[in-house]
Amino acid sequence: MSSTGRQVLVAVYAIFAVAAGARSLVQLTTEFGAAPLAYSLSALAAGVYVVATLALRRTSERARRVAITACAVEAVGVVVVGTLSLVRQDWFPDQTVWSDYGIGYGFVPLVLPFVGLWWLLRHPPAGLRTPASTT
Amino acid sequence: MLALVAVAAALASRVASLEPPVRVAVVAVEALLAFLVVADLGLVLRADDADRPASMVTHLGYAVAAVGLLPVLAWRRPPVDDPDAEVEPVSLWVVVITLVAVAVCVVRLAQTR
Numbered sequence: 272m273s274s275t276g277r278q279v280l281v282a283v284y285a286i287f288a289v290a291a292g293a294r295s296l297v298q299l300t301t302e303f304g305a306a307p308l309a310y311s312l313s314a315l316a317a318g319v320y321v322v323a324t325l326a327l328r329r330t331s332e333r334a335r336r337v338a339i340t341a342c343a344v345e346a347v348g349v350v351v352v353g354t355l356s357l358v359r360q361d362w363f364p365d366q367t368v369w370s371d372y373g374i375g376y377g378f379v380p381l382v383l384p385f386v387g388l389w390w391l392l393r394h395p396p397a398g399l400r401t402p403a404s405t406t
Numbered sequence: 407m408l409a410l411v412a413v414a415a416a417l418a419s420r421v422a423s424l425e426p427p428v429r430v431a432v433v434a435v436e437a438l439l440a441f442l443v444v445a446d447l448g449l450v451l452r453a454d455d456a457d458r459p460a461s462m463v464t465h466l467g468y469a470v471a472a473v474g475l476l477p478v479l480a481w482r483r484p485p486v487d488d489p490d491a492e493v494e495p496v497s498l499w500v501v502v503i504t505l506v507a508v509a510v511c512v513v514r515l516a517q518t519r
């Protein structure tokens with residue numbers, strides 16, 4: 272179950288890394304001046320997804336901490352950007368991955384960091400497991 | 407077909423006997439996707455400028471994603487920090503998620519045509 276959970280998380284984060292990365296690359300190179308804040312946030316989101324993907328693929332405690340940090344940054348980002356995109360629409364002339372709490376991606380960007388944090392906190396590396404957490 | 411194989415993969419995570427045919431079906435899906443993408447790109451490249459996608463980069467991006475996601479995500483490999491570890495088959499739930507993402511890419515490929 273632990274391996275399946277890790278594989279699923281890596282797959283979902285990898286898909287979002289590709290989607291957000293490709294989107295931000297096109298936006299930044301072709302129309303950056305139209306919505307610099309939105310497109311910069313798309314690039315930030317892509318970077319967070321890449322870091323989370325790479326960290327989740329590794330099994331060390333250090334990688335786990337990086338993954339937890341990435342998920343936490345992602346959670347704060349999607350909540351803050353999602354809220355700002357609703358209350359200050361003039362700041363966001365175009366959509367980002369995190370706009371409207373990720374509605375353009377079926378709200379997966381809103382749910383994903385919390386699922387990731389939940390999984391990471393429930394599955395510490397083998398060397399750190401207590402007897403109760405190994406069952 | 408993508409939806410059918412995705413549902414079959416989800417079922418196979420519970421019914422072990424379904425797993426071998428599902429993994430064969432995933433390979434068939436990938437071959438079909440490669441054929442469709444090559445055919446689509448052939449049509450796009452032969453079309454007049456007026457009939458080409460508004461954003462060729464976006465269309466090509468969806469084409470690459472549609473054909474590339476399954477090999478990248480369903481390719482068996484050991485953890486980066488433990489290359490000698492025994493490699494287990496990719497979870498069928500990863501296959502399900504990847505097929506859903508591929509279906510989205512195929513739909514977007516058609517929409518950007």
